[in-house]
Amino acid sequence: MTNWLPDLSAGSGPLYQRLADSIESDIDRGVIGVGAKLPPQRDLAYDIGTTVGTVGRAYQLLRERGLVSGEVGRGTYVLGQRPEEAKAELLEPSEQGTRFIDAPSGKLRFDSTAAPDIGQDAVIAEMLSRTAQDHPHEISSYTRDFPERWSEAGSRWLGRNSYRPALDSIVPTLGTHAAVMAAIAALTTPGDYVAFEHLTYSQISRSAGLIGRRTALVASDDEGIDPDDFVRVCAQKHPKMMFLMPTAKNPTLVTLSAERRKAIARVAREFNVVLIEDDLYGDLTDDPTPLLAEYAPERTIVAGGLSKSVAAGVRGGWLACPPAYRHRIRVAHKMMTGGLPFLLAEVGSRLVLSGQASDIRRRCIAEVGARIAIVRETLAGFEFKAKDSVPFVWLTLPEPWLSGTFKQACLEHGVLIDDEDEFKAGRSEQVFHAVRFGVSQPRQRKDVAGGVTVIRRLLEEGRAGYDSFS
Template sequence: MTNWLPDLSSGSGPLYQRLADSIESDIDKGVIDAGAKLPPQRDLAYDIGTTVGTIGRAYQLLRERGLVSGEVGRGTYVLAQRAGDSKPDLEPAVLGTRPIDAPTGKLRFDSTAAPDVGQGAVIAEILARTAQDHPHDISSYTRDFPERWYEAGSHWLARNSFRPSPDSIVPTLGTHAAVMAAIAALTMPGDYVVFEHLTYSQISRSAGLIGRRTALVATDNEGVDPEDFERVCAQKHPK
């Protein structure tokens, strides 16, 4: 291929990782076609002002992701996408809540907005009573959680012989905060986190905001599609 240079102006991490990410992005966009030969390592190293070793590490990372193949003496080529192996549209997962209403009798799984079935009046009444009876509890985000909360968490999580000790429970201000804390603790910026298509849109969007990359896995009536999950794992190496 000729007249192509990677865009290294964005992204994070070491240069070889940003280079691999840039090439992967151009493959996804069709800028680099299936079957195309990537530039020789020495030539690309000269063009972007780095070492041959850095290019080699980037190409190796692309091979691990299942995007290219390399043969000694022939070069590195972009692999053709398998039939029926189209990439899922990430838009529903990363754009978050939409203002568009769902069709009558249907739910929008790419939105956090609940359909209006009259719950507003009920919630308003409950909040009014709560504000009157427990004004302090709703006016501040306290970090001084009562001991009974830890005991309740331990009891609720107990399954069979597993029972976490109360002092291992970490209360959070909502499920969203809990999931994001887990993602932040178990992954590093640049890591891939995989979600099924019907996922809570704000979680995948928030993962992107803290530097994690997201990929979607196809589902069927039984849940996650094992073959698609295997493909994503081979290409993205998610955490």
């Protein structure tokens, strides 16, 4: 190439990453054609005013992305352009998503799935008081030591079916989100791909984007993740990790079969991908399917916590990982969060070890079940997915409703819900015409009934009952 220079004015991060991104963008747009030879590293370094090592690192990143090939003495050549659907996967989601940063007052909160208020405050207050009395010095200082009882609590809480993580695999964390992000930060580097389904808990992909990780989208069907598409993504993008929710996935409620889990484990092993298994909602179910960690224990990290089943404000969480990863993840968690507060870690552990967390979980599940029964009765005749123990509903919208328009209509009628875009991990061309709403945050069941009645009325009236002229 003779008259080409990369545009390094856009993007962020290290220069080598911006250089690789610029070359990748020009390959996607056809500016650099198939078979084209990239400039020699020394020449390009001179032209853009950097070191040969920086250019070499950028070229290596392009090779890892499957975009170029290089041979000593011959140079670096473009392998080919990807199809349009693959290009869309490179675009990161917005940092904020579609929710309000500050929720409007006076609205029914159907946009949250935190544990319902079933009177757990009294138990937590007692735990807080007792912890303050027993550990006054630890509360007044930074957390330097992690007592074994915190790992015991994590092992007990994350254990489900026949899965029982060992104590030397546990990392106590500031909630499940922090657990997942600590694992991503510890085991990947800026520019690496992390794989996600098109629809998932997308705040992880947004957070990963903030620390320089890239999103690769894996297709799903009615049974969950498509193993064949996972192979495609691994071959093309070489993701270092994959985030998934195998049981009661947010927002679609799909649970992967044992066969799918075995297939995903097999692909991950073949392509050396670390799996992050978010079992936050699975913890609320009685699903007997073995956890993904049982099929690929050497490469699976299981994350969970108390937010959906006990109390979100306690911020209790743990992850279980292969012991070789434990120290790195603990360090990354401290760097990402500033450190684990002794008070919260001790209270969360006491709740679990005393058995009171399990008791609160049973009561929360019963309350959620009563509220889901209201949904089933009120929305009879409409298409939706719900589980009696899981605090959200995935509602398919009838014609002519669009997801965003229906969300806005609900807002104007006093109900906050989430449209499908809130759960897209990247810029996806897939359209689902569906919304998710939670039932756990309204204080009383009558409030749930009132909000679901609003939703039904809008579904029945269609666009004839709502229009926006703003």
